[in-house]
Amino acid sequence: MNKYLKKTKIIATLGPASSSKEVMLGLMKAGVDIFRINFSHADYDLVRNNIEIIRELNKEYGYSIGILGDLQGPKLRVGVVKEGSYLNPGDILTFTNEKIEGDSTKVYMTYQQFPQDVKVGEKILIDDGKLMLEVIETNEIDTVKAKTIQGGPLSSKKGVNLPNTNVSLPALTEKDIQDANFMLDMEVDWIALSFVRHAQDIIDLKKLINAHPNGKFKTPIIAKIEKPEGVKNIDEILLECDGLMVARGDLGVEVPMEEVPAIQKTLVEKARFYSKPVIIATQMMETMINSLTPTRAEVNDVANSVLDGADAVMLSGETSVGRYPIQVVENMTKIVKNIETTHFYQHKNEPMEKDYNCIDERFITNRVCLAAVRIAKTTNVSAIVTLTHSGYTAFQLAAHRPNSQIIVYSGNRRVITMLNLLWGVHAYYYDMKKSTDETIIQVNMLTHNHGYIESGDFVININATPSYEGGKTNTLRLTTV
Ligand SMILES: Nc1ncnc2c1ncn2[C@@H]1O[C@H](COP(=O)(O)OP(=O)(O)OP(=O)(O)O)[C@@H](O)[C@H]1O
Ligand SMILES: CC(=O)C(=O)O
Numbered sequence: 001m002n003k004y005l006k007k008t009k010i011i012a013t014l015g016p017a018s019s020s021k022e023v024m025l026g027l028m029k030a031g032v033d034i035f036r037i038n039f040s041h042a043d044y045d046l047v048r049n050n051i052e053i054i055r056e057l058n059k060e061y062g063y064s065i066g067i068l069g070d071l072q073g074p075k076l077r078v079g080v081v082k083e084g085s086y087l088n089p090g091d092i093l094t095f096t097n098e099k100i101e102g103d104s105t106k107v108y109m110t111y112q113q114f115p116q117d118v119k120v121g122e123k124i125l126i127d128d129g130k131l132m133l134e135v136i137e138t139n140e141i142d143t144v145k146a147k148t149i150q151g152g153p154l155s156s157k158k159g160v161n162l163p164n165t166n167v168s169l170p171a172l173t174e175k176d177i178q179d180a181n182f183m184l185d186m187e188v189d190w191i192a193l194s195f196v197r198h199a200q201d202i203i204d205l206k207k208l209i210n211a212h213p214n215g216k217f218k219t220p221i222i223a224k225i226e227k228p229e230g231v232k233n234i235d236e237i238l239l240e241c242d243g244l245m246v247a248r249g250d251l252g253v254e255v256p257m258e259e260v261p262a263i264q265k266t267l268v269e270k271a272r273f274y275s276k277p278v279i280i281a282t283q284m285m286e287t288m289i290n291s292l293t294p295t296r297a298e299v300n301d302v303a304n305s306v307l308d309g310a311d312a313v314m315l316s317g318e319t320s321v322g323r324y325p326i327q328v329v330e331n332m333t334k335i336v337k338n339i340e341t342t343h344f345y346q347h348k349n350e351p352m353e354k355d356y357n358c359i360d361e362r363f364i365t366n367r368v369c370l371a372a373v374r375i376a377k378t379t380n381v382s383a384i385v386t387l388t389h390s391g392y393t394a395f396q397l398a399a400h401r402p403n404s405q406i407i408v409y410s411g412n413r414r415v416i417t418m419l420n421l422l423w424g425v426h427a428y429y430y431d432m433k434k435s436t437d438e439t440i441i442q443v444n445m446l447t448h449n450h451g452y453i454e455s456g457d458f459v460i461n462i463n464a465t466p467s468y469e470g471g472k473t474n475t476l477r478l479t480t481v
């Protein structure tokens with residue numbers, strides 16, 4: 001294949017700047033693989049409309065762009081605030097449970113337990129830490145007073161973080177339960193859960209998914225890591241979730257900001273070890289919200305996140321409310337492709353030898369996937385071609401980061417758009433009812449027609465033999481086309 005296809009995926013958040021068919025098509029063409037819908041700001045009619053457009057465009061242009069629904073979680077916010085409100089160092093701000101229009105002296109706080117949970121001396125951060133206050137008084141009923149330490153503009157509905165306070169809100173709030181059910185009605189491909197602290201948070205969401213009429217499809221869950229407890233409990237969380245997001249916006253105020261780079265690297269390594277995709281999110285190209293050029297530091301951040309081993313890099317405000325949504329994605333695609341084609345990347349993405357001591361029911365599949373990636377590397381294979389019902393094989397292959405393309409065929413249409421989040425994976429529909437021999441000939445032909453391989457190229461096929469729905473991958477074939 002002449003045209004280099006990037007391996008790292010791009011996620012773009014939809015919002016007022018990108019909710020038209022024209023812009024969405026532009027974003028897809030520029031390299032978006034997954035659209036994120038942030039339920040912090042979503043209106044159901046608009047979401048329904050956007051999802052319809054994505055599915056229309058997929059059909060019209062042959063894309064398999066997936067949809068990630070992001071739940072707000074227990075995010076605290078201030079209410080509406082008068083335009084021009086400003087806090088200076090030393091100013092006292094009163095937080096009230098009363099739903100008032102706020103100003104520079106008084107503001108509504110969405111978290112009703114705040115006066116009971118907070119203690120004098122604890123920090124209050126507003127707008128991703130841009131404003132910092134310290135609690136000086138609480139009446140433990142409905143009012144908290146705080147002194148401004150770091151000032152700046154105070155605007156409507158900005159997020160509030162309480163890094164020292166033990167917030168007694170569940171990971172799934174009433175709003176989240178309603179939003180998650182709506183996401184399942186809409187058959188989104190992934191559900192992201194915010195502020196995950198323990199494995200139990202994921203288990204609770206799984207119960208909700210199972211209880212939904214569409215629960216037969218186990219909609220996969222992304223655990224957003226943005227709290228110190230989430231970092232600490234990462235192993236138990238990874239055993240339950242299907243993927244991770246390094247949610248650097250909240251994470252950077254919940255833990256000391258200087259710890260975020262090392263946490264990012266640790267989370268990427270851990271996620272790969274568990275064969276689950278990992279997304280790096282927030283402020284990747286932040287300056288491009290208002291400007292046509294990113295800073296050099298932003299360009300480096302995207303490239304270094306790719307080098308760290310991210311499955312996907314994510315854009316938030318850049319595509320949801322920014323002035324140049326399509327140009328941002330075009331730039332991001334260029335950065336990703338460039339770094340991926342250097343020797344730095346080849347070195348960073350060796351097949352990962354995992355500890356397969358425990359001989360579970362997937363042991364054979366896991367070993368076959370690792371072998372495929374090793375052979376692909378030493379034989380200069382163009383594509384590893386596989387069939388999957390649940391997507392499991394694709395998760396395994398992607399985690400080993402092969403040099404070749406990973407081309408996946410599935411008879412389950414929902415799996416195809418879901419897999420588009422995974423590193424290096426391209427999935428297509430195939431109705432597998434034939435014998436293994438016939439299947440291999442057909443999928444290799446399709447892979448050739450899609451432009452991933454040319455005649456004479458080496459290809460690896462991995463399959464379940466004998467083939468039947470739900471059969472486990474156990475066979476590897478190396479052939480030339
Ligand atoms: N539909 C919308 N209407 C108005 N403002 C929006 C809308 N969507 C997003 N924004 C604003 O744009 C910024 C970026 O939003 P986005 O959803 O991309 O990322 P985010 O950082 O995850 O948002 P948040 O932390 O508020 O959940 C947010 O600060 C938000 O205030
Ligand atoms: C994406 C998100 O929630 C964050 O960065 O905090």
Ligand SMILES: [K+]
Nearest residue numbers: 040070071072
């Ligand atoms: K959110």
Ligand SMILES: [Mg+2]
Nearest residue numbers: 226247249250
């Ligand atoms: Mg967040």
